[in-house]
Amino acid sequence: MTEKEFFARVKKMGGSAYLVGGAVRDALMGRAVSDRDYVVCGVAAKNFLSEFPDARRVGRSFPVFLHEIDGLRCEIALARREKKSGSGYRGFQVFCSPEITIEEDLYRRDCTLNSMARDSEGRLIDPYGGARDIAARVVRATSERFYEDPVRALRAARQAAQFEFSIEPRTLSMMARCAEELRAEPAERKFFELAKAIVVRHPSMYFRHLRDAALLESEFPWLYRLIGKAQPPEFHPEGDAFEHTMTALDAAAEKTERPEVRFAVLMHDVGKGETPEEELPRHYGYEKKGEAMIGEIAAALSLPRVWSRSAAFAAREHMRASRMKSPPEIRDLIRALEKEAIGADGFSVIMAADNRGETPAFLNDYDRLLALVKKASKCKIPEGLSGPQIGEYIRAKEIEALKNDPLIRLIQRG
Structure with missing residues (x-):
């Protein structure tokens, strides 16, 4: 069924159909329209289903249907009014009637830019000034x-x-x-x-x-507590810990679309909000404080596991990585990043966002160094070693390989 056919069939029933919401807004803004929602006025639910028997009802407390239009799975709602009757998003009484107009249906929506419709002739229905506000x-x-x-x-x-x-x-x-x-x-x-x-x-x-x-x-109380938390101006000319976090977040957004990496940047300095006033502008031990907070934050926000793991890793490791020079530390981080979902590429984004575009040299050459470490791990194990001793021996060989690498020697010289 095409949109034109849909409009015509509703009109034949004595009703009116309208394209509403985000599709109207996005078209006005010159943005791609990905979803289409419709509102039908002047038609009762039983009559709508008689005309469109393939429509699948999905609304529990009010008539909302799914139906294919122009090859897209579209949501079609019958016009309704709402009355607040309790708390939260479920605390509403819903009134659905063929007498409800499109203007009444649009009135219950949140913002003017979402309270517009287009009729079957393509005319804009904009009783609350959405187009004006989009222009402004x-x-x-x-x-x-x-x-x-x-x-x-x-x-x-x-x-x-x-x-x-x-x-x-x-x-x-x-x-x-x-x-x-x-x-x-x-x-x-x-x-x-x-x-x-x-x-x-x-x-x-x-x-x-x-x-x-x-x-x-x-x-976001943990972010709010960053406001006014002073930092050493020689390292953070942008201002307090909140401003630094916001600046770093936008810098990360320029480099990656991965949401878990962006969120990790948002959380990397969260421990600074716990610094006592008398210690400012220094933030002693804030990395451990931040890592310890991530579990509580993850529960409060219902975070996916990859978000919380990435955030905890960033909070714990970002400062340590920026100071790393010893082959054992570098080896351990290289191996940790191999297992972490955030990966070296994601962690590099975090480091660059935190340090105004700079990343540790060993991260820039991560793939080569990881290959070097893996090659060293294939060493022959001496007889007589067992259990943890084997792991310690392999780790020592990997560290030895890094010690002999020209880049690591250069990093050690500082």
């Missing part, structure tokens, strides 16, 4: 009901970061009102927004918008 590059709440679903605050920050828009002051105030209910929201819903935010061109914008909306402290 502004995220604006559609109505005062914005904060009724608290995760909308995270979505607004994420879309502002994604599209590189500002958030207007009234909407920031409404985002701040979401703080209390956000604490009770499922971690999976909140992680969904983080996962999308971390892969945008400038992911730091997500966290800056949350800071401006007074949500960073409640949602």
